[in-house]
Amino acid sequence: MADQFEQRIRKLQKVRKRSLAEMRRAQGRRIAALNDKRWEDARSAKRVVRRSRHEAQRARRDIAVIRRARKKASAAKRLIGKLRPAGSGLSYFDGVRCATWIARNLAKVRAAGRWAGRLVSGFRDPRYSTSLCYAMCGRPSCPGRCAGANSNHSGIWFPAGAADVSDYITFGAECRRLGLPLHNNLPIDRVHYSNSGH
Numbered sequence: 517m518a519d520q521f522e523q524r525i526r527k528l529q530k531v532r533k534r535s536l537a538e539m540r541r542a543q544g545r546r547i548a549a550l551n552d553k554r555w556e557d558a559r560s561a562k563r564v565v566r567r568s569r570h571e572a573q574r575a576r577r578d579i580a581v582i583r584r585a586r587k588k589a590s591a592a593k594r595l596i597g598k599l600r601p602a603g604s605g606l607s608y609f610d611g612v613r614c615a616t617w618i619a620r621n622l623a624k625v626r627a628a629g630r631w632a633g634r635l636v637s638g639f640r641d642p643r644y645s646t647s648l649c650y651a652m653c654g655r656p657s658c659p660g661r662c663a664g665a666n667s668n669h670s671g672i673w674f675p676a677g678a679a680d681v682s683d684y685i686t687f688g689a690e691c692r693r694l695g696l697p698l699h700n701n702l703p704i705d706r707v708h709y710s711n712s713g714h
């Protein structure tokens with residue numbers, strides 16, 4: 517897993533080095549052109565300086581992003597070891613309470629290093645689920661969208677339980693790739709993951 521990050525960092529470091537070298541060469545050309553009063557050459561060298569500096573800066577930013585993702589992934593890896601066993605009620609993930617079996621799977625997805633999202637909503641008190649649907653739809657529950665008191669968000673023990681996540685497309689792809697028991701089967705609620713998909 518570390519290799520996946522390391523490879524991308526090395527590639528970007530090469531890009532950065534090449535851009536910086538190109539920038540220095542163009543700076544040299546610009547100075548020579550200015551000395552010879554070749555203004556057009558000096559201007560075109562200046563454009564190359566700007567472009568290659570910009571490329572080097574972008575590579576540096578991308579490297580920082582990958583390093584942060586790597587840090588997050590290894591923290592998630594450590595979290596898997598610290599979380600309670602899957603059968604033990606509720607846990608916290610990203611500061612949000614959710615079924616422990618789900619928290620363990622979220623940590624696995626994050627540890628794989630591709631998902632950039634977070635847990636937005638996990639466990640909900642059944643009364644709260646009902647009030648959410650009342651607020652949105654004026655009913656205690658509505659098929660396909662709000663399960664009300666029967667929502668998987670009110671479940672604690674596998675296979676019950678649900679999580680709403682951001683970066684949900686990557687999240688779903690990662691669950692499939694890693695063979696994890698979290699699915700989405702609600703075309704109008706794409707952020708919602710549970711064992712059944714509902």
Ligand SMILES: [Zn+2]
Pocket residue numbers: 648649650652653654655657658661662
């Ligand atoms: Zn509703």
Ligand SMILES: [Zn+2]
Pocket residue numbers: 669678679680707708709
């Ligand atoms: Zn949901």
